[in-house]
Amino acid sequence: VLETSLFAIEQYDRDIIDRRAVGAEFRYFDRNKSALGTLDYDVHFNRLNAAIFSGTYTLEDKSVINTALDYRKVPYLSTWNALQGQPFLTLYDMMKFNTAEEVRQFAIDRTPTFESAMVSYSRPLSETYQIGADATVTNLSGTMPSGGVDGTPASGLEYYVSTQLTGTGIFKPGDLLMGAVRYASLSDSKIYVLDLNTRYPVTPDLSV
Numbered sequence: 001v002l003e004t005s006l007f008a009i010e011q012y013d014r015d016i017i018d019r020r021a022v023g024a025e026f027r028y029f030d031r032n033k034s035a036l037g038t039l040d041y042d043v044h045f046n047r048l049n050a051a052i053f054s055g056t057y058t059l060e061d062k063s064v065i066n067t068a069l070d071y072r073k074v075p076y077l078s079t080w081n082a083l084q085g086q087p088f089l090t091l092y093d094m095m096k097f098n099t100a101e102e103v104r105q106f107a108i109d110r111t112p113t114f115e116s117a118m119v120s121y122s123r124p125l126s127e128t129y130q131i132g133a134d135a136t137v138t139n140l141s142g143t144m145p146s147g148g149v150d151g152t153p154a155s156g157l158e159y160y161v162s163t164q165l166t167g168t169g170i171f172k173p174g175d176l177l178m179g180a181v182r183y184a185s186l187s188d189s190k191i192y193v194l195d196l197n198t199r200y201p202v203t204p205d206l207s208v
Contacts, residue, residue, distance in 0.1 A: 003027045011078070013091045016100075019078040020044040032058040042077050045108060049076050063123040066134075070116045074140075082106035085149035102147070109144040112152070128170055133163040159185040164195075174201040 004026045011018040023040040034056045040049040050072040057065045075081065079091055082103045088094040094103060120134035138158050145151035164180035175198075182193040201207045 001027075001029050013080065016079060016091050016095065016103075017044050018080055018091070019076070021049060023050075040076070044079075045077050045104065047073070047077055047108070049073050061123065063121065066118075066120045068116070068118040070114070072114055073111050074114045075111070077107065077111045079103060079107050081110045082147075084110045086147065098147070106147045106149075109146040109151075110149070112143050112154075113141040115139045115141075129165065129167045131163070131165050134161070136160040156187045158187060172201065174207070175199060 004024060006022070006024050008022045010020045019042065021040055021042040021044075023038065025039075026035075026037045028035040036052075036054050038050055038052045040051075041047075042049050048071070052068075052070050052072065054068040055066070059065070083089075083091065083094060086094060086106075088097075091103065098106070116136060116138040118134065118136040120132065122130060122132035124130045136159070138155070138160075140155040142154035143152045160183070162180055162182040164178060167177040169175060170177055178195070178197040180193075180195040180197075182191075182195060184191040184193075199207050
């Protein structure tokens, strides 16, 4: 089953264009596959606001592969973004001291881009236990200095990986035991995590 939809959006602050964009969304499902996607393009700024995709594939052995790709402006590009760091409360006030083209460029300069890619894999070992692993890489762009506002540095590539073992119904129905090892390589640090989590149902209404 494939479903698609198109959209258009236009926002104003008084007579100032804040956002004018077109886009599309799609959804696909069948017995062992699914996919979701979104595109958002701002025709006022001539910039891509978002391109987002996620998909899931289930193999015959019940293993599941997930993937996600994400490109987006954060926040979505709009003229209001030009107000960041400025001594004005509204775009109308800002336009008294700046041209429309200057405000448009300030909005672009204040809006960074976030990018990420993720892939994960999980597989049942038995009716009780399941293993899983995932890896993610991200990047947040910097912003340009302009209009008396300092720029911000880019994060650079940051990496996250983890693997985990999960058990359910080990001692009685409804219990859970999970152990995971996680690692993150960030721009200014490295993080190592050992994660242990358990849930035990004492009564039908109470779990510890």
